[in-house]
Amino acid sequence: MSFLEQYNYWIVILLMMSGFYIVIAHGNLVKKLMGLTIFQTSVFILYISISKVIGGTAPILDDQYTIYSNPLPHVLILTAIVVGVATTALGLALAVRIKEAYGTVEEDVIQEKDLQQEGSAE
Amino acid sequence: MSRRLTLIAVLSIQIIRSRAIEILINVILLAFLAITALSLAFTKDLFASVMLTGIYSLLSAAFFVLMDAVDVAFTEAAVGAGISTILMVTTLTITGRYENRKLYHPVIALSVVIVTGVMLIIGTMDMPAFGSDTAPAQVHVGPYYITHSGEDIDIPNIVTSVLASYRGFDTFGEIVVVFTAVIGVLALLEFSRKENEVVNTPAPMFQHKILRIVSKILIPPIMLFAMYVQFHGEYGPGGGFQAGVIFASSIILYAMLFGIEQTRKAVSMPVVKILSALGVLIYGSVGIVSMLNGGNYLNYSVLAESDITGQHVGIIIIELGVGITVATAMILIFLTFARRIGKSNPNSGTKEGTA
Numbered sequence: 001m002s003f004l005e006q007y008n009y010w011i012v013i014l015l016m017m018s019g020f021y022i023v024i025a026h027g028n029l030v031k032k033l034m035g036l037t038i039f040q041t042s043v044f045i046l047y048i049s050i051s052k053v054i055g056g057t058a059p060i061l062d063d064q065y066t067i068y069s070n071p072l073p074h075v076l077i078l079t080a081i082v083v084g085v086a087t088t089a090l091g092l093a094l095a096v097r098i099k100e101a102y103g104t105v106e107e108d109v110i111q112e113k114d115l116q117q118e119g120s121a122e
Numbered sequence: 123m124s125r126r127l128t129l130i131a132v133l134s135i136q137i138i139r140s141r142a143i144e145i146l147i148n149v150i151l152l153a154f155l156a157i158t159a160l161s162l163a164f165t166k167d168l169f170a171s172v173m174l175t176g177i178y179s180l181l182s183a184a185f186f187v188l189m190d191a192v193d194v195a196f197t198e199a200a201v202g203a204g205i206s207t208i209l210m211v212t213t214l215t216i217t218g219r220y221e222n223r224k225l226y227h228p229v230i231a232l233s234v235v236i237v238t239g240v241m242l243i244i245g246t247m248d249m250p251a252f253g254s255d256t257a258p259a260q261v262h263v264g265p266y267y268i269t270h271s272g273e274d275i276d277i278p279n280i281v282t283s284v285l286a287s288y289r290g291f292d293t294f295g296e297i298v299v300v301f302t303a304v305i306g307v308l309a310l311l312e313f314s315r316k317e318n319e320v321v322n323t324p325a326p327m328f329q330h331k332i333l334r335i336v337s338k339i340l341i342p343p344i345m346l347f348a349m350y351v352q353f354h355g356e357y358g359p360g361g362g363f364q365a366g367v368i369f370a371s372s373i374i375l376y377a378m379l380f381g382i383e384q385t386r387k388a389v390s391m392p393v394v395k396i397l398s399a400l401g402v403l404i405y406g407s408v409g410i411v412s413m414l415n416g417g418n419y420l421n422y423s424v425l426a427e428s429d430i431t432g433q434h435v436g437i438i439i440i441e442l443g444v445g446i447t448v449a450t451a452m453i454l455i456f457l458t459f460a461r462r463i464g465k466s467n468p469n470s471g472t473k474e475g476t477a
Contacts, residue, residue, distance in 0.1 A: 004145060005251035010243060011152040017239040018159035025231035028221040030168060030213055034175050037206065038159050041182050044198070045155070048189045053260060054141070054253030058190040059280040060358065061272050067255070069190040070264035071280040075289060078197045078281070079296040082363045082448055085201045085209075086303035089455045092213040093310040096462055105217045108226075 008049040015042035027107040029095045033088060040084050047073040144188065151185045166221050168214055176207040192359035193281045196351075200367040205452055208374060212459045275433045277356040285361065286437040290420040293440070294405055297447050301402050304451045308395075311458045327378050334379050344372035352445045353438075362441040366448025374456050382460045391457070394450045401447030405440045412436070 019042060022035025051073035059071035095105050102110050155178060162174045179202025186195035225231070250257035271283040285293050327333060348369035355361030377385040409419040417424035422436025 004149075006246050006249065007149065008152060008252050009246040009249055011156055013239050013242045013246070014156050015159045016242070017235045018156075018163050020238065021231055021235045022163050024234065025163075025225045025228050026221065027226060028168065030210065030217055031171060031221055034162065034171055034210070037175055037202075038162065038178065041178065041198075041202065042159075044194070045152075045182060045185065048186055048191045048194060049252060050257070050259045051191065051264075052189045052253050053255045056190060056255075058192045058359070059268065060192075061278040061280060068268050068280070070260055071267055071284050072264055072289075073259070074191045074194050074281050075285045076292070077191070078194045078363060079285070079293055081194070081197045081201050082367070083296050083299050083303075085206045086300040086451060086455070088206055089209055089459075090303045090306045090310075092209055092459070093307045096213060096216050096459070097310050099217045106222070 009046065012042050012046045012049065015039075015045065029098065029105040029107065030092070033091050033095065036091075037084075037088060040080075044077045044080065047077050147188055148185075151181060151188065155181050155185065167219065168221055169211070169219050172207055172210045172214065175210065176203050179203040179206070193279075193361065193364070196359050196364045197367070200364055200371065204371050205367060205374070205456070208378075208456065209459060212456070212463065215463050274429075275437070276430045277434070277437070279356055279358065279361075281359075282355050282361055282437065282441075286440050287422060287433055290409075290436075290440065293444065294409070294420070297402055297405055297444055300451050301398060301447055304398055304454050307455050307458055311462050328381065330379070337375050337379050341372045341376055344375070345369060348372070348449075352441065355441055356434075356437065362444030363448055366445045366450075367452055369445070369449040370452030370456070373453050377457065377460060382457060385457065389453065389457075391454075394453055398447050398450035398454060401443045401445070401450065404443035404446065408436055408439050408443070 016039055019035045019037075019039030022038065023032050026032055026035065051070040053067055053069050056067040056069045057065045059068040059074065061068075098110065099105050102113055104110060158174055158178045158181060162171055162178070165171050165174065179198055183195045183199040183203065186192075186198060250259075254260075267280055267284050267288065271277075271280050271288075275283045275287055277283055348365045351360035351368060352362060352365035355365070373385065373389060376388070408422070408425075412421050412424050413419055415424040420436075420440075423429040423432045425432035425435050
């Protein structure tokens with residue numbers, strides 16, 4: 001039974017770590033943003049798992065039910081999702097501008113070009 | 123007597139069964155999520171990666187329904203599987219489909235990730251069991267909202283009560299963040315271009331005649347559904363955030379089938395820009411009005427004769443502000459991105475599989 005008690009949290013950690021790995025190991029900026037999205041959603045899953053009460057129901061009042069899951073994490077996460085897509089859009093807009101300025105969104109090429117520019121300026 | 127006992131036995135077996143099935147679905151859904159995330163880490167094709175993030179979002183939306191978080195599931199399905207997938211695909215048409223570089227120090231990265239993961243797993247050992255009703259998270263403010271929101275605010279959806287009334291300040295902050303992000307996107311992509319530049323982006327999906335005709339029939343019901351979600355948010359799952367995203371998706375569908383410039387003719391951009399600010403203004407001014415009526419900022423009770431009517435009025439108005447800002451924000455972000463395709467790559471619209 002103890003496996004099921006912590007199972008949700010372990011999967012959350014696995015998801016979080018896959019997102020983290022994508023962010024640090026991949027050089028493509030759009031892919032990095034996808035990694036951040038995975039990480040972000042894993043945090044949402046953690047919060048929503050914590051809010052669950054076994055035997056409870058959705059927090060919409062009805063005389064039929066007495067046990068409800070905790071509504072507070074739901075509120076925090078539902079607004080976080082919309083804020084998340086807005087900030088992801090900002091990140092994607094930056095990636096588009098970087099592509100236009102450098103001709104690439106690969107991190108190492110961008111760094112090379114930056115170094116070259118510094119070298120020619122000196 | 124014995125009949126009663128059998129009835130109780132049958133009922134309890136049914137409950138156990140349904141719980142067991144609930145746990146089984148939980149285990150399987152989370153396993154699918156893990157598989158999706160892991161395959162995402164190892165695919166090089168960014169288009170496939172975007173589709174995987176879409177699947178990931180849809181799976182997590184299903185998981186949220188299982189966890190009783192219906193409002194969150196609604197939002198995640200509309201935002202994660204809808205708008206953010208579209209935005210990523212649009213970005214890919216500008217930045218390129220394939221990731222051509224090798225990974226950076228994959229062994230070091232993997233070991234950092236594994237060490238962090240193991241430490242976090244050790245951390246979960248002290249966490250209360252999943253679903254326990256005595257966990258610290260369930261014994262502080264949560265029960266207050268569940269027991270008092272019925273008399274305080276008198277609307278069935280507790281999530282809406284908390285979002286719009288008890289924690290109205292947080293929601294105001296969040297809507298301001300959305301608005302700020304839109305200003306950022308516009309500053310990066312829209313204001314940096316010359317206004318008189320004519321962009322001729324052909325509609326990416328214009329050649330699909332069936333889609334065009336079916337969508338024309340579908341767009342009005344989608345908008346109507348957005349209105350239903352907007353004004354029914356007090357009684358069921360939904361509210362301004364979800365309604366805004368759904369409304370925006372109908373406009374985005376139109377843009378994908380009939381072209382960006384066509385959409386910009388139908389939807390006046392200056393008006394959309396003003397509306398996105400107006401939504402924030404509506405929300406903020408409700409707070410000012412309640413201060414003028416002698417209450418605290420965003421205390422709706424002073425807005426009408428009775429406390430409960432005041433709460434209802436306040437919630438409807440601020441949800442409207444949220445809906446307007448979110449809808450216009452998503453429309454603005456998408457149209458700005460899509461218009462950039464025409465500028466960066468003039469041929470993109472004619473190529474296969476662009477958006």
